[in-house]
Amino acid sequence: MTTNNSDLRVVVGMSGGVDSSVAAVLLKEEGYDVVGVFMKNWDDTDEWGVCTATSDYQDVARVCDQIGIPYYSVNFEQQYWDRVFTYFLDEYENGRTPNPDIVCNKEIKFRAFLDYALLLGADYLATGHYARIHRHEDGSVDLVRGVDNNKDQTYFLNQLSQDQLARVMFPLGGYDKKDVRTMAEERELATARKKDSTGICFIGERDFKSFLKQYLPAQPGEMRTPEGVYKGRHEGLMYYTLGQRQGLGIGGAGEPWFVVDKDLDENTLIVAQGSDHPALMSAGLYGSGLNWLRSSLPERPVTCTAKFRYRQADQKVTLHVDDKDHFYVAFAKPQRAVTPGQAVVFYDGDVCLGGGTIEATVAREELVSGSG
Amino acid sequence: MIFLTDIYLDHAATTPVRPEVWQEMKPFLDGTYQGNPSSIHRFGREARAAVDAARMTIAESVGAGTEEIIFTSGGTEADNLAVTGAARAREHEGRHVITTEVEHHAVLHACEQLEREGFDVTYLPVTADGTVRVETVQQALREDTILVTMMYANNETGIINPIAEIGECLRGHEALFHTDAVQAYGMLPIDVASLQVDMLTASAHKINGPKGAGFLYVKKETTLHPLIFGGEQERRLRPGTENVPAIVGFGAAVQSLQKERETRAKTYGQLVAHLLTTLASEDVPYEINGIEEKRLPSIINLHFPGTSTEPLLAQLDLEGVAVASGSACTAGSFQPSHVLKAMYGEEDPRVRASIRISVGFGNDEDQMETAAQAIANIAKRQRKILTEN
Numbered sequence: 144m145t146t147n148n149s150d151l152r153v154v155v156g157m158s159g160g161v162d163s164s165v166a167a168v169l170l171k172e173e174g175y176d177v178v179g180v181f182m183k184n185w186d187d188t189d190e191w192g193v194c195t196a197t198s199d200y201q202d203v204a205r206v207c208d209q210i211g212i213p214y215y216s217v218n219f220e221q222q223y224w225d226r227v228f229t230y231f232l233d234e235y236e237n238g239r240t241p242n243p244d245i246v247c248n249k250e251i252k253f254r255a256f257l258d259y260a261l262l263l264g265a266d267y268l269a270t271g272h273y274a275r276i277h278r279h280e281d282g283s284v285d286l287v288r289g290v291d292n293n294k295d296q297t298y299f300l301n302q303l304s305q306d307q308l309a310r311v312m313f314p315l316g317g318y319d320k321k322d323v324r325t326m327a328e329e330r331e332l333a334t335a336r337k338k339d340s341t342g343i344c345f346i347g348e349r350d351f352k353s354f355l356k357q358y359l360p361a362q363p364g365e366m367r368t369p370e371g372v373y374k375g376r377h378e379g380l381m382y383y384t385l386g387q388r389q390g391l392g393i394g395g396a397g398e399p400w401f402v403v404d405k406d407l408d409e410n411t412l413i414v415a416q417g418s419d420h421p422a423l424m425s426a427g428l429y430g431s432g433l434n435w436l437r438s439s440l441p442e443r444p445v446t447c448t449a450k451f452r453y454r455q456a457d458q459k460v461t462l463h464v465d466d467k468d469h470f471y472v473a474f475a476k477p478q479r480a481v482t483p484g485q486a487v488v489f490y491d492g493d494v495c496l497g498g499g500t501i502e503a504t505v506a507r508e509e510l511v512s513g514s515g
Numbered sequence: 516m517i518f519l520t521d522i523y524l525d526h527a528a529t530t531p532v533r534p535e536v537w538q539e540m541k542p543f544l545d546g547t548y549q550g551n552p553s554s555i556h557r558f559g560r561e562a563r564a565a566v567d568a569a570r571m572t573i574a575e576s577v578g579a580g581t582e583e584i585i586f587t588s589g590g591t592e593a594d595n596l597a598v599t600g601a602a603r604a605r606e607h608e609g610r611h612v613i614t615t616e617v618e619h620h621a622v623l624h625a626c627e628q629l630e631r632e633g634f635d636v637t638y639l640p641v642t643a644d645g646t647v648r649v650e651t652v653q654q655a656l657r658e659d660t661i662l663v664t665m666m667y668a669n670n671e672t673g674i675i676n677p678i679a680e681i682g683e684c685l686r687g688h689e690a691l692f693h694t695d696a697v698q699a700y701g702m703l704p705i706d707v708a709s710l711q712v713d714m715l716t717a718s719a720h721k722i723n724g725p726k727g728a729g730f731l732y733v734k735k736e737t738t739l740h741p742l743i744f745g746g747e748q749e750r751r752l753r754p755g756t757e758n759v760p761a762i763v764g765f766g767a768a769v770q771s772l773q774k775e776r777e778t779r780a781k782t783y784g785q786l787v788a789h790l791l792t793t794l795a796s797e798d799v800p801y802e803i804n805g806i807e808e809k810r811l812p813s814i815i816n817l818h819f820p821g822t823s824t825e826p827l828l829a830q831l832d833l834e835g836v837a838v839a840s841g842s843a844c845t846a847g848s849f850q851p852s853h854v855l856k857a858m859y860g861e862e863d864p865r866v867r868a869s870i871r872i873s874v875g876f877g878n879d880e881d882q883m884e885t886a887a888q889a890i891a892n893i894a895k896r897q898r899k900i901l902t903e904n
Contacts, residue, residue, distance in 0.1 A: 216847030
């Protein structure tokens with residue numbers, strides 16, 4: 144079992160940001176045969192042939208030159224469009240709130256890109272995600288939360304399979320974000336002070352509404368209370384998320400107004416007063432697309448914790464699984480604004496057990512036939 | 516980091532400067548000669564003499580007069596000067612320009628600019644062998660055609676166009692004829708009169724000269740609009756202080772080329788043949804893109820069925836073999852070759868599974884063998900992985 148690190152080729156997915164830069168430099172310092180690869184997934188090339196990826200790629204080039212590793216660029220625009228963006232638009236059309244980052248990890252970064260890395264003769268693919276991988280002797284792995292609780296990204300990685308994770312390294316999983324910045328500054332990396340990117344990668348810093356408008360026709364409609372009282376107009380259901388308060392334009396006395404539901408058939412946005420309005424609260428959820436990182440799907444109810452959105456504190460739940468596409472999650476405490484289309488991700492302590500897609504919520508605890 | 520074992524097979528992108536070229540250039544960079552050719556003093560006269568000598572060598576190399584050679588910063592600028600300069604100068608006589616789908620971007624993007632300015636550009640198709648047919652040009656000609664621009668040999672496939680025949684077919688028509696001979700210049704003897712071209716582009720760094728110098732041959736009495744404005748240099752077609760060291764190097768590179776062109780072509784042809792023989796013996800399936808009989812000896816574009824260009828190039832680089840594909844975007848990522856698309860159609864697998872190999876100064880048979888083995892191993896391995904998935 145004494146393989147030299149220098150015999151192991153690690154392809155690092157480099158975005159031009161500080162995290163993946165430090166991931167690459169740490170692997171290089173550990174003696175691996177490191178290759179940097181920049182992924183281009185989105186084409187926003189202007190009429191002069193310049194795209195926003197250009198400056199990110201230049202940062203990748205500068206950092207790789209500093210570290211002394213070769214670097215390349217790979218184009219997955221077609222795959223991204225087919226497997227991520229199409230899903231993204233479909234979900235919005237269906238009145239749901241998609242999570243393209245999760246699908247991108249599953250279909251692009253840790254599938255198309257992993258395949259590419261293997262073509263380059265890589266033994267592992269590494270990224271700058273804040274997550275850890277614990278490898279067991281039988282070859283199986285655990286996906287474990289990053290040490291930096293605030294930055295932990297296992298939520299976005301919940302759909303990765305054992306096969307995918309077995310080929311992956313997360314060099315930053317053991318560090319706090321501020322340590323990563325410090326390491327970048329100590330090594331005077333070109334990206335040490337670069338601002339973290341925010342938002343969905345292909346939209347970037349642009350206005351979300353005008354972006355979406357290019358692809359989906361906006362259908363304005365009415366806003367009504369759960370009791371049917373007319374409260375004004377909305378600009379198109381896809382622009383609103385459950386639990387949203389901003390941008391409704393409803394004034395008047397009393398508590399602020401929130402989005403509590405969407406009625407797709409009537410193209411009506413349901414709004415109610417008070418951030419914990421009963422219409423916004425749920426006791427459980429139905430899910431689909433369960434990725435379970437343990438050997439087989441649980442036959443008995445599992446008591447564990449779960450997140451319904453990124454960076455939410457863990458919530459106690461009980462998971463009942465019928466099959467991969469039919470599971471029910473009972474909440475120990477009522478939850479606010481659990482949103483169809485988003486992911487529910489399960490944990491046992493620091494170990495991520497997997498996750499699935501939220502299909503529907505239920506207002507009150509109910510017994511699920513056939514499970515448990 | 517470059518290792519001694521690394522093998523450079525990308526001479527169509529750029530070539531190493533030959534020692535005899537560097538020897539000529541050195542005194543113009545180390546302070547021995549420092550003058551500006553426009554100055555009236557002795558420093559200026561030395562520099563002017565050097566530029567004039569280079570101009571003489573270069574003019575002779577294509578059968579032109581010295582006053583017909585305009586030095587530019589390179590091939591791209593010369594192409595731009597020819598295409599936009601000729602069209603703009605003749606816009607009152609007509610606004611139709613003919614080119615091909617497989618031109619270098621220096622010509623294609625200059626043509627796109629002309630379209631933005633209201634010119635009408637016809638992009639001629641090529642046949643699957645990579646060449647433009649003379650009849651296709653004939654049919655595209657209109658009364659208001661003011662310019663025909665067509666490359667001599669393609670930079671991605673090495674495929675040679677029938678420039679002399681097209682020149683003959685344009686005789687008697689008002690249209691100016693420009694050819695981009697950047698790749699052809701190093702391998703084929705060129706005579707502007709027998710080609711019947713009005714303008715011709717070449718570049719120093721593709722023939723073992725330095726980067727930063729090129730020329731446009733402009734036939735006497737041809738009027739062009741300049742791209743930039745300033746002093747009196749280059750008959751005001753290309754103002755700005757001459758890049759004296761690069762022009763001197765260009766002259767030296769041409770001098771050496773004129774002596775050796777035939778032997779170089781023969782040697783490089785043998786090297787490419789050796790590579791192909793080794794590939795065949797390694798039992799890796801491949802196809803040559805374009806027609807073998809009309810190819811420059813130094814450039815070959817190969818399709819490896821079942822592979823993918825991007826990882827092929829990257830892994831060859833990791834193994835120390837430098838080859839190329841069409842072109843990259845500003846974010847470094849692979850763009851399917853517009854040349855192969857024009858030859859075979861967008862959906863043809865060749866478009867996404869081909870590489871360009873171009874040989875030149877410094878390559879030898881051992882390198883070709885090593886490179887062919889590396890290519891074969893990687894192509895076979897990728898083919899296996901990709902067909903299993």
